[in-house]
Amino acid sequence: MIVLAKKNYGTWKKIFAVFFVCLIFSVGNRSGTDLTYEQHILSAATDHYYMTYFLLPMVLFCCYTFIEDDAEIVISRFGSYFSYFTRKWLGTGLIAGSIVLSQSIAILLSGVGLVRNNTWLLHEGALETDLFSVLCRFFSAPVEALLAVLIFEFMGIWIISGISMWICHFTGQKWTVRILVVLYVFSALWIKISAVQHLPLTGLNHLLILHHNFTTPWRFWVTVSTVVLLILLLLLTVRLFWRNKIRDISIKQHGIKNYYLRQLFTKKNILIVLAVVIGITLYKGLQNPFVSSGEEWVYFLFLGHGAGYFQIFPFLELLIIGGTPLYLLAAFIEKAVSGQSLFIPIRLKSRRELMAAIIRIGICFILFYSALWGIAGLLSCFGFRYVLTKTSVQVLINAVFMKGLDIFLQYLLMIVLYIFTKQVTVGFLALVGANFLCILPQNISAFLPFGLSSMARISILSSYPGIEAVIADSVFLTGILLLLGWLLLTGQKRLLT
Numbered sequence: 001m002i003v004l005a006k007k008n009y010g011t012w013k014k015i016f017a018v019f020f021v022c023l024i025f026s027v028g029n030r031s032g033t034d035l036t037y038e039q040h041i042l043s044a045a046t047d048h049y050y051m052t053y054f055l056l057p058m059v060l061f062c063c064y065t066f067i068e069d070d071a072e073i074v075i076s077r078f079g080s081y082f083s084y085f086t087r088k089w090l091g092t093g094l095i096a097g098s099i100v101l102s103q104s105i106a107i108l109l110s111g112v113g114l115v116r117n118n119t120w121l122l123h124e125g126a127l128e129t130d131l132f133s134v135l136c137r138f139f140s141a142p143v144e145a146l147l148a149v150l151i152f153e154f155m156g157i158w159i160i161s162g163i164s165m166w167i168c169h170f171t172g173q174k175w176t177v178r179i180l181v182v183l184y185v186f187s188a189l190w191i192k193i194s195a196v197q198h199l200p201l202t203g204l205n206h207l208l209i210l211h212h213n214f215t216t217p218w219r220f221w222v223t224v225s226t227v228v229l230l231i232l233l234l235l236l237t238v239r240l241f242w243r244n245k246i247r248d249i250s251i252k253q254h255g256i257k258n259y260y261l262r263q264l265f266t267k268k269n270i271l272i273v274l275a276v277v278i279g280i281t282l283y284k285g286l287q288n289p290f291v292s293s294g295e296e297w298v299y300f301l302f303l304g305h306g307a308g309y310f311q312i313f314p315f316l317e318l319l320i321i322g323g324t325p326l327y328l329l330a331a332f333i334e335k336a337v338s339g340q341s342l343f344i345p346i347r348l349k350s351r352r353e354l355m356a357a358i359i360r361i362g363i364c365f366i367l368f369y370s371a372l373w374g375i376a377g378l379l380s381c382f383g384f385r386y387v388l389t390k391t392s393v394q395v396l397i398n399a400v401f402m403k404g405l406d407i408f409l410q411y412l413l414m415i416v417l418y419i420f421t422k423q424v425t426v427g428f429l430a431l432v433g434a435n436f437l438c439i440l441p442q443n444i445s446a447f448l449p450f451g452l453s454s455m456a457r458i459s460i461l462s463s464y465p466g467i468e469a470v471i472a473d474s475v476f477l478t479g480i481l482l483l484l485g486w487l488l489l490t491g492q493k494r495l496l497t
Contacts, residue, residue, distance in 0.1 A: 014062050015095075015098050015099055015102050017058065018055065018099055018102050018106075019102040019103065019106050021050075021054055022050065022102070022106040022107065023109060025044070025054075026040075026041075026044040026047075026107050026111075029043060029044050029047060030044075030110060030114075034126070035114065035122075035126070035128070036115050036119070037114040038117065038118040038142040038143050039117075039119075039122070039142050040110070040114055041108060041110075041142075041146060042132075042149070043128050044107045044110060045146055045150065046135075046149055046210070046211055048191055048209050048212065049191075052209070053188065056184065056205065056208055057184065059160060059161075059208070060160070060180055060184065062095060063092075063160065063164040064173075066092070066095075066165075067164045067165045067168040067173070067176060068168055068173055069168075069169060070084075081242040082235075082238055082242065085165065085166075085238050086235075089162045092158060093158050096155075096158040097154060100150055100154045100157070103153075104150060118141045118142055119141070120132055120141070120142065148210060152210040153210070159207055159227060159230075159231070160204060160208070162231075162234060163230065164180065166237070166238065167180070169238070170241075186204075187204045187205035190212070191205070191212075197215060198216075200218075200222055200382045200388070202226040206219075206223045207223070207227070217390075218388040218389060221390055224393070225374075225378055229371065229374060229375055232367070232371050233371065236364065236367065236368060236371070240261055240265060241265075260357055260358070260361045261361060261364070264329075264361055264364075264365050265364075265365070265368075269328050272328065273324060273328070274372065276320060276321065276324045277372045277373055277376050278376070280317065280321060281301065281377075284300060284301050285380055285384050291386070293387060293389075293392070294381050294386040294387050294388045294392030295389065295395055296386075297380070297381060298377055298392050298396045299395060299455045300455075301380065301399075302373075302377075302399040302453070302455045303317075303454060304318045304321070304451060304455060304456050305318045305435075305438055305451055305454050306438070306456035306457055307440075307445040307446040307448075308438070308441060308442030308445055309438070309439070310438065310439045314456070315435070315438070318451050318454060319435060322407055322410070322435075322451065323431075325365065325366065325407055326411060326431060327428060329365065329411050329414070330424045330425070330427065330428040332358075333414070333418055333424050336354075336358055337354075337418075354492070355488060355492035358415065359412070359415075359484070359488075362408070366404055366408050366411065369404075370400050370401075370403055370407075371400075373403060374396065374400040377396045377400065378396065398458075399453070402452070402472055402476065405453065405473065405476035406449065406450075406451070408476075408480060409479045410449075412480060412484065412487065413427070413431065413479075413483060414430075415487060415491070417430055419487075419491050431450070434448075435450045435451050437450060446466070446467055447467065447471075447475060449476060449479050452476065457472070
């Protein structure tokens, strides 16, 4: 990582340009104002015209110098492309820190000689009144706001660097330039056109300029959700699909893990899970007559089936959402173990390696499926015109997290059943039957892990009955740890017997 960081540090000339231009802008903002030192440096650090029309293009220009992949001989030293990419991305933090540091020095120097007073009080008619009135709701003093602005800017530059590298790897430099230009134009128009500001879309400016995320109550959470989903998608694709760009690199390209990835992440399987996610989302969105808020919509989307009763349509919905990935994973286990004849014992060092590979690939597929539901929940809020609030985002994150834990626990249990029966169909059907245990008395069925991710069994919203989300997570994590421990310590010995 240090070597890559030093290599990328050839952008120092651009960083000096940031210092001088920022100093000119900051000194220019000082004239004609009656601000204290602390107020001035905050005002200079939040000048969105400077940040949009100079700093953002300069950041993209800096990124362009290192976003292209290094030579194959360099990548091969890291053992895998994923390791190379993540270490290179971490190394870009040095560039992000240097840009923010040089800008901070220029801002601090531009305010020398002003009166010190760390307060929000402004003289009447000051241009910064609107901005400060927003920031004072979140920060107790200008210096505190300044620190938050600089930290946010550092993270934004670092994230933009990673996204630029990611785009370049899969599309090449020419398409990267085109895509980044489009994203930059959107950011440049955002501060000029009010209609664009009300779109539920995240631009590069939202990653770089903190107060652009305070324009509406839902804007900050849209940005956070978009960044989290982008990072998950970035890491997943770099981990699983890096071959779409890099070829002829002999670093574990033909290993058992890569072979299993191709077995599970087929176009057919991806289309199946996409059809389930889109179909259920549209079905739920078109049938509900009573949902009136984003929180209720997310709750309704992940409602599932409750405990202590039985209803056919919610139960079928539960089976489709949870059963589809489990069916595909069951087929994967069958191919991975039963259908490989002498391939596995010859190529593998130990049974534990096989077990670990099956579990890791299953985790990747479940994360991919969960991410699809997170994206569906987020986009459907906008599509059906529900207001996205902090509470609705929290409900969505909880629902997706628990859905992933639910499917992962059942996947591990299916592996255990396969080890004892040598019939993967038996394990899958046993899990389907276990979901029927919802008809048991509520004080029993409420704590069973099968279908526990259904929002009908979770009291996330105060107006709905159910067990606490923390208790449900504890049930899932306890079961997962027990099953993982047994599989890796004991179960792997019986996998090929």
